[in-house]
Amino acid sequence: MMLKLTCLIVRSERSQVNAAEAALSGALASPGVVGVRLVDAVTGLHYAAVGDASAVGQGEELAETVGLIADRLNQAGAVGELESVVVTSTRSHHITQVVPRGQDPLLLCAAADRDRTNLALAMRHMADQAKAVLT
Amino acid sequence: MSDGTQQQPHRASPRNVPGLLLSLQQDRFSGAVSIAGSIGGTIHLHRGTIRAIETPGAPTAEALLLKSRRIGEPEWDAACTAAGPDGPLDTTLVDQGHISAAELEIVCVGALYDAAFVMALSTPDSWQVDREAPTPRLSHREGTDPRRLTEETSRRVRLLAKSLGSVREFGQERVRPSARATAGIGRLSARYRDILLSADGRRSPRDIAFALGRGVYPVLLDISRMKALQLIHSRSPRSLRPPRPALRPATPAAEPAAPPRPPTGGGLPRRTPADRRPESTG
Amino acid sequence: MTNPPPASGASSGDLVKELTGLRGQVLGISESIVATTDGLLVASDTANVQPESLAALSAASLALGKRSAAEVGLGSLREVVTRCNGGYSVVLAVGEQALLVILGDEGLDLTALRREAPAVVERLGGLLS
Numbered sequence: 001m002m003l004k005l006t007c008l009i010v011r012s013e014r015s016q017v018n019a020a021e022a023a024l025s026g027a028l029a030s031p032g033v034v035g036v037r038l039v040d041a042v043t044g045l046h047y048a049a050v051g052d053a054s055a056v057g058q059g060e061e062l063a064e065t066v067g068l069i070a071d072r073l074n075q076a077g078a079v080g081e082l083e084s085v086v087v088t089s090t091r092s093h094h095i096t097q098v099v100p101r102g103q104d105p106l107l108l109c110a111a112a113d114r115d116r117t118n119l120a121l122a123m124r125h126m127a128d129q130a131k132a133v134l135t
Numbered sequence: 136m137s138d139g140t141q142q143q144p145h146r147a148s149p150r151n152v153p154g155l156l157l158s159l160q161q162d163r164f165s166g167a168v169s170i171a172g173s174i175g176g177t178i179h180l181h182r183g184t185i186r187a188i189e190t191p192g193a194p195t196a197e198a199l200l201l202k203s204r205r206i207g208e209p210e211w212d213a214a215c216t217a218a219g220p221d222g223p224l225d226t227t228l229v230d231q232g233h234i235s236a237a238e239l240e241i242v243c244v245g246a247l248y249d250a251a252f253v254m255a256l257s258t259p260d261s262w263q264v265d266r267e268a269p270t271p272r273l274s275h276r277e278g279t280d281p282r283r284l285t286e287e288t289s290r291r292v293r294l295l296a297k298s299l300g301s302v303r304e305f306g307q308e309r310v311r312p313s314a315r316a317t318a319g320i321g322r323l324s325a326r327y328r329d330i331l332l333s334a335d336g337r338r339s340p341r342d343i344a345f346a347l348g349r350g351v352y353p354v355l356l357d358i359s360r361m362k363a364l365q366l367i368h369s370r371s372p373r374s375l376r377p378p379r380p381a382l383r384p385a386t387p388a389a390e391p392a393a394p395p396r397p398p399t400g401g402g403l404p405r406r407t408p409a410d411r412r413p414e415s416t417g
Numbered sequence: 418m419t420n421p422p423p424a425s426g427a428s429s430g431d432l433v434k435e436l437t438g439l440r441g442q443v444l445g446i447s448e449s450i451v452a453t454t455d456g457l458l459v460a461s462d463t464a465n466v467q468p469e470s471l472a473a474l475s476a477a478s479l480a481l482g483k484r485s486a487a488e489v490g491l492g493s494l495r496e497v498v499t500r501c502n503g504g505y506s507v508v509l510a511v512g513e514q515a516l517l518v519i520l521g522d523e524g525l526d527l528t529a530l531r532r533e534a535p536a537v538v539e540r541l542g543g544l545l546s
Binding site (some may be wrong): 108 | 199200203204205206235236237238239240241242244245248287290291294312322323324325326348349350352353354357360373
């Protein structure tokens with residue numbers, strides 16, 4: 001509750017509300033998730049972020065990585081469009097959820113502390129967030 | 136000038152547009168800057184931040200939404216009518232449930248960056264400031280920071296130059312699918328497939344972007360990847376250069392028989408009662 | 418694509434070269450044709466549109482434009498611009514007996530078109546006379 005109040009105070013000090021950022025307001029609700037970033041899946045252009053965005057990585061790198069993975073999988077014969085990518089290191093999970101839309105898709109990317117995160121729950125949460133972010 | 140415009144036909148060097156934007160930011164300038172060049176355009180600012188950029192080189196937010204059919208024409212026209220010619224089209228689109236505020240904002244931001252990128256491929260000749268110019272109906276309300284915009288624009292040009300060489304020159308080339316692409320088109324991702332279907336040999340990457348309702352920069356990114364995958368050919372439009380003024384005689388073997396010359400002179404085909412053809416319904 | 422026989426003294430190729438040349442000079446031009454004021458196709462640089470239909474419709478459009486301009490006393494007609502959600506159609510007279518039709522996408526650079534078209538119109542007129 002205290003954290004929410006602080007966010008509201010901070011937001012009212014800004015001159016204008018960023019609609020994309022407002023759409024991410026629920027993104028940090030999953031235990032262990034420390035930062036969430038919303039970027040363009042093709043260009044990597046940053047649209048919004050909440051929490052520790054630096055932990056999530058730069059938009060261009062995220063887009064390039066996801067694009068490479070999609071291309072390679074396609075060349076290997078995989079059918080269908082890429083939905084999500086999870087990269088796990090010793091200390092963190094990095095979850096990328098593709099957000100389809102009328103234009104080029106977006107990427108909703110989260111960084112989560114590994115020892116505080118239930119990966120299945122976090123992925124479920126990110127999938128739900130991806131559906132909600134543009135509605 | 137009393138009408139609010141300032142004529143500053145200033146000889147600009149390529150790096151001056153970012154400098155101009157930074158000084159306008161310091162002045163918290165509101166209004167428009169029209170830039171003349173091979174790819175010119177108009178930058179709309181509000182209190183020093185950038186709300187929209189219009190250029191023939193890249194689709195506007197409006198063009199993106201309509202061409203990609205994200206918003207259907209009947210819905211669009213209804214929203215325009217409801218909002219009125221000077222009214223808040225963006226709020227109306229959101230209120231009528233056609234698109235969320237977040238998604239609309241994202242489209243406007245994307246279009247703005249795309250326009251800046253395309254304009255950066257040409258050398259500006261001069262610019263003109265107009266405080267009274269109206270902002271386009273769809274714009275980035277919060278405003279984009281000019282420094283972030285110019286940094287990202289430079290990054291994009293550098294990145295593409297690695298794979299395409301002169302981005303400006305490549306941007307003018309006409310692209311076509313390779314034989315390999317045509318053979319395997321069914322297996323490719325939807326985005327690559329759409330580009331290949333749109334690459335008819337007449338279209339530049341900019342034309343393809345407009346045809347698909349996508350940004351020019353993302354289309355160029357996809358094309359550069361497709362080039363590496365040998366899915367696409369490109370050729371420079373030498374055949375599109377303006378022709379020499381001298382006439383060349385027609386070669387009789389190549390042309391079918393000319394129609395009988397009408398007595399009034401001139402060599403244009405003329406309708407006669409005998410050959411009046413029905414209008415095609417196509 | 419087949420073009421009807423052009424004026425003698427100029428090849429169909431010369432006319433088409435003017436059209437493709439203009440397309441290379443102005444951003445946003447997708448297709449173009451030359452037609453008679455009667456609605457007959459003379460030359461085309463097209464890919465998707467039916468050039469014969471376009472010729473007939475554009476001749477009617479130009480005729481209507483000329484008639485309207487005369488009716489309201491606005492002087493000679495310069496161009497007929499049809500602006501749609503998805504692009505533009507611009508019809509320009511070429512002399513008294515022909516016309517040039519340019520189809521463009523949403524980003525058609527009308528300013529550049531108005532700058533480049535007069536020279537092309539003049540050369541087309543020369544080729545057709």
